[in-house]
Amino acid sequence: MDKVKPKKFWTNQRIGLIAGSTLLVGFLIYQFFLSDKRSKLNVEQDKLTISAVSQGKFDEFIVVTGVVQPLKTIQLDAIVGGYVTEKLIEGGNMVKQGEVLLRLENQNLKLSFLQSETEASRLVNDLQNTRQTLKIARFNLQKSLSELDFQIDQAKDAHDRNTKLYKDKVIPDADYLKTKRDYERLVKQRDIEIESQKYQEENAKMQISQLEGTLASTQKNVNLWKQTLENLSVKAPVTGLLSSMNVEVGSNISQGQNIGQIDDLNGFKMRVGVDEHYISRIFAGLTGTMDFNGKEYSLKIIKIYPEVKSGRFEVDMQFDKAPELIKRGQSAPIRLQLGQPSQATLLPVGGFFSETGGNWVYVLNEDGKRASKRKITLGRKNPEYFEVLDGLKPGEKVITSSYENFGDNEVLEF
Numbered sequence: 001m002d003k004v005k006p007k008k009f010w011t012n013q014r015i016g017l018i019a020g021s022t023l024l025v026g027f028l029i030y031q032f033f034l035s036d037k038r039s040k041l042n043v044e045q046d047k048l049t050i051s052a053v054s055q056g057k058f059d060e061f062i063v064v065t066g067v068v069q070p071l072k073t074i075q076l077d078a079i080v081g082g083y084v085t086e087k088l089i090e091g092g093n094m095v096k097q098g099e100v101l102l103r104l105e106n107q108n109l110k111l112s113f114l115q116s117e118t119e120a121s122r123l124v125n126d127l128q129n130t131r132q133t134l135k136i137a138r139f140n141l142q143k144s145l146s147e148l149d150f151q152i153d154q155a156k157d158a159h160d161r162n163t164k165l166y167k168d169k170v171i172p173d174a175d176y177l178k179t180k181r182d183y184e185r186l187v188k189q190r191d192i193e194i195e196s197q198k199y200q201e202e203n204a205k206m207q208i209s210q211l212e213g214t215l216a217s218t219q220k221n222v223n224l225w226k227q228t229l230e231n232l233s234v235k236a237p238v239t240g241l242l243s244s245m246n247v248e249v250g251s252n253i254s255q256g257q258n259i260g261q262i263d264d265l266n267g268f269k270m271r272v273g274v275d276e277h278y279i280s281r282i283f284a285g286l287t288g289t290m291d292f293n294g295k296e297y298s299l300k301i302i303k304i305y306p307e308v309k310s311g312r313f314e315v316d317m318q319f320d321k322a323p324e325l326i327k328r329g330q331s332a333p334i335r336l337q338l339g340q341p342s343q344a345t346l347l348p349v350g351g352f353f354s355e356t357g358g359n360w361v362y363v364l365n366e367d368g369k370r371a372s373k374r375k376i377t378l379g380r381k382n383p384e385y386f387e388v389l390d391g392l393k394p395g396e397k398v399i400t401s402s403y404e405n406f407g408d409n410e411v412l413e414f
Contacts, residue, residue, distance in 0.1 A: 041409035049401035050364065051348040055394040058344035058387050060380055061337050062278065066270030066290070066317060068330045070263035074238055076245075079231040081255040082106035084247050091245040091260065095236040102234040102247065102259070109232070113225035120222050123215040130211060134204040141197040148190045155183035240264045243328075268326055270299060270317045272334060276308045281338055282315060288336040292323045299334065339380075345388040349381070350400025358386065362412055364397040371399055371412045 082104030089101050159179040166176040236242070245260040247253055270290070274282060286301045299317040306313060317334065352361055358378040362371040376391030392398065399412070406412065 039409045040411045040413055041406060043406070043412050043414060045414040048399050049350060050397050051350065051400040053388065053392045053394055053396045053398060054346050055343070056346050057341045058346060058380065058385060059337075059341045059382060060339035061288075061335050061382050062274075063383050064272050064274055064288075064334050064336050065331055066272040066334045068268055068326055068328055068332075069271050069316075070240075070265060070328060071267030071269050071318065072264035073243075074240070074262045074264065075258055076101075076234065076237075076260040076262065078104075078234070078253050078255055078257045078259055080104070080106060080109060080228055081253055081257070082109075082232055083252045084249050087245070087247070087249050089242060089245070091242050093242050095240065095242045095262065097236055097239045099236045100233050101236055101242070101245065104232040104234065104253070106232060109225070109228055113222070113229055116218065116222045116225050120215065120218040123211060123218055127208065127211040127215060130204060130207050134201060134208070137197065137200050137204065141193070144193050144197075145190065148186060148193065152183070152186045152190065155179065155186050159183040234259070236262060238262060238264055241328075263328060268319060268322045268328075269302070270319075270332075270334060272315050272317055272336070273312045274315060274336070276311050276313055278338070279306070279308070279313055286337060288317060288334045290332050290334045292326065292332060295323070297321065297323055344379075345392060345394060346385040347378070347388050347392060347398060348385055348400055349383065351402035351404075352398075352400050353386075355403040361392075362399040362403070362406075363392070364399070368397070369414055371414075373410045 083106075084102055085105045086103040087101075088103075089095060089099070095101065159182070162171060162176045162179045165171045166173070241263040243261055243263045247259045253259060282301065282304060284301050284304060288299050288301075290297050290299060298320040300320070301315050302318045303316040304313070305315065347361075358376070360373055360375045363374045364371045374391055377389040379387035379389045381387070
């Protein structure tokens with residue numbers, strides 16, 4: 001007799017259906033909740049620059065280029081004008097202080113000098129004549145007074161005699177009055193002569209004083225013209241290198257015209273061009289360093305030229321101790337310090353900045369197989385590092401090469 005077999009619940013069909021449904025549900029859950037939906041791009045890791053974020057000293061500086069110049073450059077300007085009759089030294093030679101470089105000719109200056117000398121000679125003669133006249137007047141006064149004194153003595157004697165006789169009524173009134181008037185007239189004449197001679201002497205002294213003042217001024221003019229003529233011989237004001245001489249024999253130069261320059265080789269400075277972006281941060285006293293022949297030399301800013309040309313301005317930097325073999329015109333990079341060093345999180349400088357502006361970077365995952373976008377905040381910058389303010393930690397690795405070919409992808413897979 002046949003037996004009825006119980007029907008199995010877990011049939012192959014049912015098991016397959018449940019398994020398929022489970023896989024489908026799992027797949028849907030993964031797609032909607034667990035899968036990484038970010039855009040991805042496959043890249044070759046060996047073509048990238050990967051840099052590590054570090055903790056260290058941030059040294060704020062910029063690298064600029066300086067050109068060696070003498071510490072002092074003396075411009076040679078013509079004190080007087082004229083045409084060049086002789087050129088004794090060419091540019092590029094060493095000269096000593098006081099050495100004649102050029103000789104000029106100026107006939108107008110010579111004529112003015114002669115006229116001034118002639119005027120001074122005339123004044124000397126006038127002064128001598130006036131003094132001589134005063135001496136003669138004094139002698140004449142003494143002579144006149146001597147004669148008057150003699151006449152007064154005679155008149156006085158006659159008057160005294162007649163006075164006694166008149167009292168005794170020996171002579172008439174007319175004789176007494178005549179001798180009296182003669183005596184008084186001579187006394188008054190003496191007083192008038194003294195006053196007249198006093199006026200003449202005072203007037204002569206005033207003329208002498210005026211002549212002496214005019215003569216002193218004229219002699220100053222003569223000396224000035226003499227010095228002016230001496231300036232027709234152009235001399236080196238200091239010892240140094242005559243770096244240029246911009247005139248030739250026969251050329252005519254005007255007063256104040258630049259004819260060359262002398263470099264004082266007792267010291268050197270660096271003329272440095274700086275980007276106008278830093279103009280508000282540059283001031284006298286900032287320091288820098290320069291490598292020359294394997295040694296480091298310190299400099300500091302001594303002068304700032306605020307005029308901006310082609311996006312740059314210039315500063316002068318003086319050496320604490322200049323290199324011995326340095327020459328005028330040499331150029332060298334200078335590390336110009338903008339601030340004091342401080343501890344910071346550092347990210348090496350790279351091409352990524354031109355695409356991101358420093359707002360985000362690709363940071364490698366811990367397994368190093370991919371890199372993801374991450375927002376960051378950068379602060380100061382020097383030629384080697386950015387200062388990281390937020391978004392990165394020391395030890396993390398960042399792609400610092402250019403992002404030009406990565407588009408808007410959020411994940412890079414190696």
